[in-house]
Amino acid sequence: MGTKNKIKTAPADRALTVCNTIFMILFVLVTMYPILNTLALAFNDGTDALRGGIYLWPRKWTLKNFITVLQKNNLITGAYITVARTLVGTATALIANAILAFIVSRKRFLFKKQLSLFWVITMYVNGGMIPTFLLYKGLGLTNSFWVYVIPGMVSAFNMLVIRTYMNGLPDSLEESAQLDGAGYFTIFTKIISPLCKPVYATVALFVAVGQWNSWFDAMLYNRMNSGLTTLQYELMKLLSSVTNQGSSAESMKNAAGSVTPETIRAAASILTMLPIICIYPFLQRYFVTGLTLGGVKE
Amino acid sequence: MSFEVKRKKEVVTEPKIQFSWKEAKRQKSLLIWSGIILIYGIIFYYLPLGGWLMAFQNYRPIDGLFRSRFVGLEKFQQLFSDATFLRVIRNTLAMGVLNLVVTFIAAIVFAILLNEVRNAVGKKTVQTISYLPHFLSWIIVTGIIHDALSGTGIVNDLLMNLNIIDQPINFFAHKEYFWPIVAFANVWKETGWNAIIYLAAITSIDPSLYEAAAIDGAGRWAKIKHVTLPGIRPTIMILLLMNVGNVLNAGFEIQYLLGNGLVQSVSQTIDIYVLNWGISQGDFSLGTAAGIFKSVVSIVLIVIANQIAKRNGDERLF
Numbered sequence: 001m002g003t004k005n006k007i008k009t010a011p012a013d014r015a016l017t018v019c020n021t022i023f024m025i026l027f028v029l030v031t032m033y034p035i036l037n038t039l040a041l042a043f044n045d046g047t048d049a050l051r052g053g054i055y056l057w058p059r060k061w062t063l064k065n066f067i068t069v070l071q072k073n074n075l076i077t078g079a080y081i082t083v084a085r086t087l088v089g090t091a092t093a094l095i096a097n098a099i100l101a102f103i104v105s106r107k108r109f110l111f112k113k114q115l116s117l118f119w120v121i122t123m124y125v126n127g128g129m130i131p132t133f134l135l136y137k138g139l140g141l142t143n144s145f146w147v148y149v150i151p152g153m154v155s156a157f158n159m160l161v162i163r164t165y166m167n168g169l170p171d172s173l174e175e176s177a178q179l180d181g182a183g184y185f186t187i188f189t190k191i192i193s194p195l196c197k198p199v200y201a202t203v204a205l206f207v208a209v210g211q212w213n214s215w216f217d218a219m220l221y222n223r224m225n226s227g228l229t230t231l232q233y234e235l236m237k238l239l240s241s242v243t244n245q246g247s248s249a250e251s252m253k254n255a256a257g258s259v260t261p262e263t264i265r266a267a268a269s270i271l272t273m274l275p276i277i278c279i280y281p282f283l284q285r286y287f288v289t290g291l292t293l294g295g296v297k298e
Numbered sequence: 299m300s301f302e303v304k305r306k307k308e309v310v311t312e313p314k315i316q317f318s319w320k321e322a323k324r325q326k327s328l329l330i331w332s333g334i335i336l337i338y339g340i341i342f343y344y345l346p347l348g349g350w351l352m353a354f355q356n357y358r359p360i361d362g363l364f365r366s367r368f369v370g371l372e373k374f375q376q377l378f379s380d381a382t383f384l385r386v387i388r389n390t391l392a393m394g395v396l397n398l399v400v401t402f403i404a405a406i407v408f409a410i411l412l413n414e415v416r417n418a419v420g421k422k423t424v425q426t427i428s429y430l431p432h433f434l435s436w437i438i439v440t441g442i443i444h445d446a447l448s449g450t451g452i453v454n455d456l457l458m459n460l461n462i463i464d465q466p467i468n469f470f471a472h473k474e475y476f477w478p479i480v481a482f483a484n485v486w487k488e489t490g491w492n493a494i495i496y497l498a499a500i501t502s503i504d505p506s507l508y509e510a511a512a513i514d515g516a517g518r519w520a521k522i523k524h525v526t527l528p529g530i531r532p533t534i535m536i537l538l539l540m541n542v543g544n545v546l547n548a549g550f551e552i553q554y555l556l557g558n559g560l561v562q563s564v565s566q567t568i569d570i571y572v573l574n575w576g577i578s579q580g581d582f583s584l585g586t587a588a589g590i591f592k593s594v595v596s597i598v599l600i601v602i603a604n605q606i607a608k609r610n611g612d613e614r615l616f
């Protein structure tokens with residue numbers, strides 16, 4: 001860049017730097033404030049919080065909200081079920097999608113095109129809520145833990161992410177293994193899968209987050225069975241108790257306890273997001289690759 | 299949200315595999331496994347499509363799908379003569395389009411500006427923070443939104459301290475605030491996440507283009523306008539295409555969680571209508587008809603968007 005150009009463009013460029021820095025600080029503030037505010041509310045006395053004015057720091061410290069949450073049986077049950085569905089659901093989905101991706105990424109597979117199309121169609125057309133509901137009911141999946149695991153097991157999106165990755169592996173791997181007498185099962189478990197660890201991590205993350213955060217299936221299919229409730233669904237009930245009744249009326253009732261639905265919800269929210277907040281920064285490179293694999297590949 | 303990208307330049311050089319029993323025998327294990335997963339797919343993805351028949355019947359659970367009386371398009375007529383359903387379509391479309399436009403612009407602007415951050419540590423930190431809301435459930439996000447907009451929340455406090463208002467606004471009681479709140483919640487939750495793809499696209503722009511622009515005397519603004527934006531244009535187009543088909547899908551969780559009796563007329567979407575009529579009221583036929591309407595419109599939108607992209611010589615889905 002010549003000196004002349006520098007002089008001409010420098011002020012505009014500097015303005016960009018300044019504006020951009022301000023924008024980024026604002027962005028971080030807007031993103032983080034509500035979460036930090038929830039944290040402050042979670043550690044604040046419930047009745048005191050009703051006065052308002054709690055921003056980033058609790059005014060009247062208490063652990064009572066957390067203690068109340070941890071004593072609520074339905075939240076504990078919800079936590080167990082949520083952990084179980086996340087573990088079981090992620091493992092089964094990963095295995096199923098990996099097997100399917102392996103099959104459709106074999107160059108010589110006879111029905112490669114047809115099978116891919118079969119799954120791609122499912123991304124655009126689906127039966128909708130009512131037929132699906134009746135089907136699960138007919139299959140005996142309602143009022144059952146398995147409704148959290150089986151219906152979402154194979155998904156075209158996750159399968160395509162893995163397939164794209166597998167397509168990028170050299171064909172010679174498969175060919176040389178076949179010369180050594182390896183069958184498809186051995187090729188899948190011993191040769192392809194170890195190389196696919198990064199993309200498996202990506203899909204596992206996508207599925208796990210979905211499992212951890214879902215609530216609608218618990219409400220729709222297992223509403224009658226409180227033993228199968230999930231953490232998010234319990235959180236949703238807490239939320240609607242805040243929205244509908246208004247927190248002031250509720251707090252009068254248990255003024256002695258000095259917890260309100262609002263602060264309990266804050267505490268429960270913090271506990272629910274804690275595992276995710278702890279894990280996701282370390283998995284960044286996985287979801288960034290995963291998203292670019294499933295999305296636009298330049 | 300996924301798709302298969304087809305590129306014009308890409309030449310498919312796959313060997314044509316002819317069917318033969320010898321080959322089939324060799325691939326026995328692949329065929330067995332794909333068969334098992336195929337049966338799963340038929341049951342869980344294709345069988346519900348058979349349930350669409352219900353929309354043309356007066357479906358009664360006692361009679362089942364095979365013995366319920368067919369009534370033709372009666373359920374659809376009932377649907378479109380229901381003022382609530384027409385309002386619900388308007389709400390779904392309005393919120394879908396509003397969300398699409400604002401989240402799109404937010405993600406592109408954020409990606410471009412983040413790319414301009416020269417401090418590597420700062421850039422990494424901002425980006426890591428920007429992903430966080432994506433991983434939170436809508437339950438938590440609506441709780442957060444509710445806190446922020448409550449009578450004692452930060453938004454009312456700020457507006458009061460700036461003397462813009464002198465009474466706290468009850469944001470959830472006024473219809474005119476509902477759509478903007480939903481749009482903002484979407485922007486808050488997904489901007490960082492949606493920006494990932496644009497940032498990846500920006501990274502893959504040929505650096506020599508920036509050098510050439512610099513030699514021509516381009517400042518940073520000019521580079522953004524003449525190199526970065528054209529560079530991510532294909533990405534923008536294909537994501538736009540993908541999301542057009544999702545316009546009607548963009549509304550369930552947040553509207554269901556944030557909506558209340560006071561704003562019902564602007565908050566209810568097609569999915570909520572289906573839930574109310576189909577599941578709660580037990581009118582399976584009407585609920586299915588509404589669901590079919592949504593699916594068909596979505597597919598039509600995708601096809602139209604795809605045709606437009608094709609005509610303009612842009613990226614397309616199929």
